[in-house]
Amino acid sequence: MSETRWSLHPQLAADTVTVGDVALSRVLAMNDADFPWLILVPRRAGVSDMIDLGVEQATLMDEIALASRALKEETRCDKLNVAAIGNVVPQLHVHIIARNRVDPLWPKPVWGASAGRRYEDGEITRFVASMRRRLGIES
Amino acid sequence: MSETRWSLHPQLAADTVTVGDVALSRVLAMNDADFPWLILVPRRAGVSDMIDLGVEQATLMDEIALASRALKEETRCDKLNVAAIGNVVPQLHVHIIARNRVDPLWPKPVWGASAGRRYEDGEITRFVASMRRRLGIES
Numbered sequence: 317m318s319e320t321r322w323s324l325h326p327q328l329a330a331d332t333v334t335v336g337d338v339a340l341s342r343v344l345a346m347n348d349a350d351f352p353w354l355i356l357v358p359r360r361a362g363v364s365d366m367i368d369l370g371v372e373q374a375t376l377m378d379e380i381a382l383a384s385r386a387l388k389e390e391t392r393c394d395k396l397n398v399a400a401i402g403n404v405v406p407q408l409h410v411h412i413i414a415r416n417r418v419d420p421l422w423p424k425p426v427w428g429a430s431a432g433r434r435y436e437d438g439e440i441t442r443f444v445a446s447m448r449r450r451l452g453i454e455s
Numbered sequence: 456m457s458e459t460r461w462s463l464h465p466q467l468a469a470d471t472v473t474v475g476d477v478a479l480s481r482v483l484a485m486n487d488a489d490f491p492w493l494i495l496v497p498r499r500a501g502v503s504d505m506i507d508l509g510v511e512q513a514t515l516m517d518e519i520a521l522a523s524r525a526l527k528e529e530t531r532c533d534k535l536n537v538a539a540i541g542n543v544v545p546q547l548h549v550h551i552i553a554r555n556r557v558d559p560l561w562p563k564p565v566w567g568a569s570a571g572r573r574y575e576d577g578e579i580t581r582f583v584a585s586m587r588r589r590l591g592i593e594s
Contacts, residue, residue, distance in 0.1 A: 399538035403562035423542035
């Protein structure tokens with residue numbers, strides 16, 4: 317599958333700040349101050365479901381694990397929520413969200429339910445910097 | 456991690472019909488007539504997040520792919536929704552749901568939103584039989 321024809325879906329670009337690239341995926345930070353939330357987007361054109369990736373599914377699982385550990389170590393969260401949904405934005409993207417028993421929606425899922433409160437200036441920069449450091453991404 | 460100390464969470468048992476076991480996971484069929492819906496539960500005690508599985512995450516990804524292909528080939532769905540949430544039932548379980556543009560909740564996620572309409576007698580038996588055949592599970 318082609319990387320050269322891939323470009324990030326504009327809705328994902330609008331909702332997030334870029335953390336950087338790992339081997340297969342672009343890593344994004346959702347601009348939602350209530351939930352520490354990463355999104356992995358494999359840089360492969362025309363891919364909608366994980367099974368469309370073929371053998372690269374294994375790489376995606378490695379990157380899900382990497383991002384999950386980074387998020388858990390940074391936030392000391394109670395639970396990780398990991399999901400590939402994509403009913404609205406068909407470009408394959410995997411949500412990895414740190415959940416806590418005291419967060420605004422616990423125990424409900426956040427998709428379609430979060431108030432979408434944006435980070436204050438500087439807060440998301442600090443979150444992105446911490447994720448880059450933990451993921452080994454140069455800024 | 457131990458398989459011998461593992462047992463299926465009673466809430467998962469109450470909501471589903473057993474399809475059978477693959478190498479790592481118990482495969483369940485959710486008793487929800489509006490959505491063809493499988494759940495994979497790794498038979499490992501004390502595991503809540505995918506990263507808790509260690510090296511067996513790769514096996515889980517293989518089984519997610521196997522179940523995804525079975526569900527997609529059987530239903531010809533428009534989209535797969537794959538998620539490990541577990542805020543309510545902490546035992547690690549992965550949802551694999553066949554979604555269609557004409558289903559009752561499209562494009563919303565189903566968790567916490569489905570009406571939970573149960574299959575009529577015989578319907579779920581046919582669904583489970585088709586999944587067993589596609590997954591190579593003996594009945």
